[in-house]
Amino acid sequence: MTTTPLRKDAARNWDRIVAVARALVDQGTPLQLNDVARRAGLGVGTVYRHFATPEALLETVATPCLEALAAHGRQALADTDPWGALEAFLTRTVEAQVTDASLAPVTAAPADALPRTTELKTSLWSVGTTLLDRATAAEAVRPDLASTDLVPLMCGIAHAVHVHGGTPADRIDTAHRYLATLLEGLKAAPTHA
Amino acid sequence: MTTTPLRKDAARNWDRIVAVARALVDQGTPLQLNDVARRAGLGVGTVYRHFATPEALLETVATPCLEALAAHGRQALADTDPWGALEAFLTRTVEAQVTDASLAPVTAAPADALPRTTELKTSLWSVGTTLLDRATAAEAVRPDLASTDLVPLMCGIAHAVHVHGGTPADRIDTAHRYLATLLEGLKAAPTHA
Amino acid sequence: MTTTPLRKDAARNWDRIVAVARALVDQGTPLQLNDVARRAGLGVGTVYRHFATPEALLETVATPCLEALAAHGRQALADTDPWGALEAFLTRTVEAQVTDASLAPVTAAPADALPRTTELKTSLWSVGTTLLDRATAAEAVRPDLASTDLVPLMCGIAHAVHVHGGTPADRIDTAHRYLATLLEGLKAAPTHA
Amino acid sequence: MTTTPLRKDAARNWDRIVAVARALVDQGTPLQLNDVARRAGLGVGTVYRHFATPEALLETVATPCLEALAAHGRQALADTDPWGALEAFLTRTVEAQVTDASLAPVTAAPADALPRTTELKTSLWSVGTTLLDRATAAEAVRPDLASTDLVPLMCGIAHAVHVHGGTPADRIDTAHRYLATLLEGLKAAPTHA
DNA sequence: CATGAATGAGCCTTCATTCAT
DNA sequence: AATGAATGAAGGCTCATTCAT
Numbered sequence: 001m002t003t004t005p006l007r008k009d010a011a012r013n014w015d016r017i018v019a020v021a022r023a024l025v026d027q028g029t030p031l032q033l034n035d036v037a038r039r040a041g042l043g044v045g046t047v048y049r050h051f052a053t054p055e056a057l058l059e060t061v062a063t064p065c066l067e068a069l070a071a072h073g074r075q076a077l078a079d080t081d082p083w084g085a086l087e088a089f090l091t092r093t094v095e096a097q098v099t100d101a102s103l104a105p106v107t108a109a110p111a112d113a114l115p116r117t118t119e120l121k122t123s124l125w126s127v128g129t130t131l132l133d134r135a136t137a138a139e140a141v142r143p144d145l146a147s148t149d150l151v152p153l154m155c156g157i158a159h160a161v162h163v164h165g166g167t168p169a170d171r172i173d174t175a176h177r178y179l180a181t182l183l184e185g186l187k188a189a190p191t192h193a
Numbered sequence: 194m195t196t197t198p199l200r201k202d203a204a205r206n207w208d209r210i211v212a213v214a215r216a217l218v219d220q221g222t223p224l225q226l227n228d229v230a231r232r233a234g235l236g237v238g239t240v241y242r243h244f245a246t247p248e249a250l251l252e253t254v255a256t257p258c259l260e261a262l263a264a265h266g267r268q269a270l271a272d273t274d275p276w277g278a279l280e281a282f283l284t285r286t287v288e289a290q291v292t293d294a295s296l297a298p299v300t301a302a303p304a305d306a307l308p309r310t311t312e313l314k315t316s317l318w319s320v321g322t323t324l325l326d327r328a329t330a331a332e333a334v335r336p337d338l339a340s341t342d343l344v345p346l347m348c349g350i351a352h353a354v355h356v357h358g359g360t361p362a363d364r365i366d367t368a369h370r371y372l373a374t375l376l377e378g379l380k381a382a383p384t385h386a
Numbered sequence: 387m388t389t390t391p392l393r394k395d396a397a398r399n400w401d402r403i404v405a406v407a408r409a410l411v412d413q414g415t416p417l418q419l420n421d422v423a424r425r426a427g428l429g430v431g432t433v434y435r436h437f438a439t440p441e442a443l444l445e446t447v448a449t450p451c452l453e454a455l456a457a458h459g460r461q462a463l464a465d466t467d468p469w470g471a472l473e474a475f476l477t478r479t480v481e482a483q484v485t486d487a488s489l490a491p492v493t494a495a496p497a498d499a500l501p502r503t504t505e506l507k508t509s510l511w512s513v514g515t516t517l518l519d520r521a522t523a524a525e526a527v528r529p530d531l532a533s534t535d536l537v538p539l540m541c542g543i544a545h546a547v548h549v550h551g552g553t554p555a556d557r558i559d560t561a562h563r564y565l566a567t568l569l570e571g572l573k574a575a576p577t578h579a
Numbered sequence: 580m581t582t583t584p585l586r587k588d589a590a591r592n593w594d595r596i597v598a599v600a601r602a603l604v605d606q607g608t609p610l611q612l613n614d615v616a617r618r619a620g621l622g623v624g625t626v627y628r629h630f631a632t633p634e635a636l637l638e639t640v641a642t643p644c645l646e647a648l649a650a651h652g653r654q655a656l657a658d659t660d661p662w663g664a665l666e667a668f669l670t671r672t673v674e675a676q677v678t679d680a681s682l683a684p685v686t687a688a689p690a691d692a693l694p695r696t697t698e699l700k701t702s703l704w705s706v707g708t709t710l711l712d713r714a715t716a717a718e719a720v721r722p723d724l725a726s727t728d729l730v731p732l733m734c735g736i737a738h739a740v741h742v743h744g745g746t747p748a749d750r751i752d753t754a755h756r757y758l759a760t761l762l763e764g765l766k767a768a769p770t771h772a
Numbered sequence: 773c774a775t776g777a778a779t780g781a782g783c784c785t786t787c788a789t790t791c792a793t
Numbered sequence: 794a795a796t797g798a799a800t801g802a803a804g805g806c807t808c809a810t811t812c813a814t
Contacts, residue, residue: 009773009774010773010774013773013774032808032809033808033809033810034808034809034810035808037775037776042774042775042776043774043775043776044775044776044777044809044810044811045773045774045775045776045811045812046773046774046775046776048809048810048811049773049774053809054809108356110358142374142377144370144373145370145374148357149357149367149370149371151356152353152354152355152356152357152367152371153353153371153374155352155353155356156349156350156351156352156353156354156356156371157349157353158349159348159349159352159353160345160346160348160349160350160352161345161349162345163301163344163345163348163349164341164342164345165303174342174345177337177338177342178342178345178346178349180337180378181335181338181375181378181379182374182375182378183378184335184377184378185373185374185375185376185377185378185379186374186378200792200793200796200797200798201793202792202793202798202799203797203798203799206798206799225782225783225784226783226784226785227782227783227784227785228783230801235799235800236799236800236801237784237785237800237801238785238786238787238798238799238800238801239798239799239800239801241784241785241786242797242798242799243798394814395777395778395813395814396776396777396778399777399778418803418804418805419804419805419806420803420804420805420806421804423780428778428779429778429779429780430779430780430805430806430807431777431778431779431780431806431807431808432777432778432779432780434806434807435776435777435778436777494742496744528760528763530756530759531756531760534743535743535753535756535757537742538739538740538741538742538743538753538757539739539757541738541739541742542735542736542737542738542739542740542742542757543735543739544735545734545735545738545739546731546732546734546735546736546738547731547735548731549687549730549731549734549735550727550728550731551689560728560731563723563724563728564728564731564732564735566723566764567721567724567761567764567765568760568761568764569764570721570763570764571759571760571761571762571763571764571765572760572764588794588795589794589795592794592795611786611787611788612787612788612789613787613788613789614787616796616797621795621796622795622796622797623788623789623790623796623797623798624790624791624794624795624796624797625794625795625796625797627788627789627790628794628795632788633788
């Protein structure tokens with residue numbers, strides 16, 4: 001409906017490019033389209049045809065992960081425990097950010113290169129808002145936090161984990177500790193403050 | 194006794210360079226020594242003579258703020274309320290990070306360009322450790338946070354504020370909200386967990 | 387099978403670059419890639435794409451001459467007169483060094499930038515060794531000279547000619563005189579010394 | 580008669596500078612006046628006052644060695660054996676060139692920075708000419724070599740030794756071998772050629 | 773569609789030399 | 794005399810992007 005399906009060879013190139021980019025992101029190398037082209041055994045022009053900017057490529061790399069998060073978000077909406085649903089959703093989000101280096105920049109970016117990214121971010125934001133509203137309504141969460149705070153806070157935790165450093169395994173651990181602390185703070189509504 | 198005082202003209206240039214750098218940092222432009230030189234109306238060589246690397250210049254720009262924090266830290270050590278002292282110290286720190294764009298990169302950097310920076314960072318870290326230990330001993334803080342978590346968490350909050358965006362005034366506000374939440378989480382020891 | 391032939395335009399640029407470099411070498415100007423680019427009317431990047439370092443370009447400039455020497459060397463091996471063959475080979479070598487300013491640095495360099503250069507140098511060295519060994523075996527040459535002395539001595543003569551100065555024509559003449567003297571010394575084995 | 584003697588402190592500085600330069604030359608580091616100043620613990624200006632150019636400093640470093648050569652040359656003139664005198668003189672010269680890195684560039688330079696250098700070079704050239712003429716007159720030397728060939732040939736040998744490489748001890752050895760060969764060639768006049 | 777050569781702005785850095793102090 | 798700060802031309806190299814083939 002939206003996009004004409006790619007010719008078979010073009011699709012193969014598209015896959016190669018994304019795979020190479022994924023590998024580069026995982027090893028922390030900044031995405032340079034020339035570089036990606038060389039490693040993929042393709043011409044620069046081909047890469048540019050598929051991805052007009054480094055950001056577009058990065059977002060493409062991040063997409064599957066964002067989709068998984070969005071899927072999980074839809075399930076979370078079905079959860080009847082307001083606090084539990086929020087907690088699970090945020091946990092998943094932070095785990096993803098810490099595990100997948102492509103998410104942080106995409107999430108924090110003020111503008112998106114691909115419409116699909118915008119869709120997914122909007123969807124996630126909407127889920128987050130809903131879950132937070134429910135929790136707030138259930139008085140399970142301090143009232144001075146708005147839904148616009150969720151993304152920044154998740155980015156903040158991911159960044160904190162990054163600054164802390166350590167092996168990938170360490171990082172997940174650290175992320176859980178930091179998130180636990182923050183969630184405790186979210187929960188403990190300043191009743192009499 | 195420490196450093197030979199600069200000649201008057203050299204001092205003037207030093208000041209100019211730092212002032213230009215300060216301005217660039219404040220408007221979010223990355224520091225490039227050639228650029229700084231041009232804007233300061235000086236030769237490149239002059240800037241290189243004073244600051245061997247962009248990092249050295251950045252740290253110089255950050256120094257006054259770090260010194261103010263360190264001074265405040267020394268006072269905080271005299272505070273007899275373990276929790277209050279920690280809270281005040283972290284508040285100041287986050288306010289500074291959010292207000293002054295030179296702090297975040299300097300704080301997060303694994304290596305320092307200037308000895309003075311190392312001194313100040315060490316001093317701040319030591320104050321933080323002491324205050325956290327006291328609070329932990331007073332059971333005012335959840336036990337699973339170590340002193341090595343303080344810097345990452347402060348950087349995380351600063352980053353969250355950055356992602357949230359808004360005017361400088363907004364940002365201080367946001368910082369207070371985020372910090373308050375986190376502190377609540379620090380305080381509320383997971384009693385039965 | 388060896389190298390993909392260059393595209394027509396790329397080949398034209400390659401030629402231009404080498405031609406400019408040749409001219410610079412001939413007039414004694416040191417090769418600077420930026421400079422070459424400007425004179426060739428090309429972008430710096432183009433020159434860097436073709437030749438990663440000044441040495442690579444210089445060796446490319448020297449290659450045709452080295453190939454001619456190598457070809458002559460192969461013929462010299464067929465000469466049945468041990469002394470005559472050596473003499474002819476060394477004469478050609480020195481004439482080349484004196485005539486073509488690109489040879490001296492390439493010959494004297496301890497490391498090569500291009501594999502082709504290494505091939506050619508190895509080949510020439512091997513011819514020289516063979517010819518010297520034959521002459522030594524025929525007792526036509528003083529025994530205290532090793533094949534590792536050939537290159538230095540040829541470089542030495544070329545350098546002597548350079549110091550002497552004069553027009554290109556003068557220089558060939560001088561080279562012949564110097565080489566004749568040296569060859570006389572090589573021949574006259576110190577019988578009773 | 581010529582120069583006002585330096586003030587005591589100025590003389591001390593002069594000495595320091597030359598000593599530092601000597602050390603740099605010996606270790607093969609190119610002479611940079613800024614660098615020399617720093618190592619000597621002096622201001623750049625001071626070094627410039629004493630030596631207007633790097634060449635002037637280099638020539639100053641070379642001077643003692645040139646003077647020793649000149650002194651030996653004057654003695655050689657008293658030697659009654661034409662060939663022996665020439666041989667001894669050239670041997671000394673080559674040994675010096677190979678041993679002292681300051682000589683090669685000074686000798687090969689077409690122009691001098693210091694009058695004293697010109698004096699010494701002239702003197703040496705004159706000695707060489709005289710010795711060669713005597714040897715030629717005694718028919719001890721092939722007639723097609725002129726006195727203007729001596730300097731180039733010595734430079735050539737030094738350069739050959741340099742290209743050959745090896746430890747300082749090796750180099751003297753190599754120099755003797757190369758010079759012996761060349762001298763043999765000088766001696767063996769091409770009687771019937 | 774794919775290719776990859778070309779581009780050139782832009783950044784970094786060094787160093788010989790001058791000149792105010 | 795000595796100092797050393799300032800200068801800025803000069804050279805090196807990278808990389809995002811375009812466009813002819």
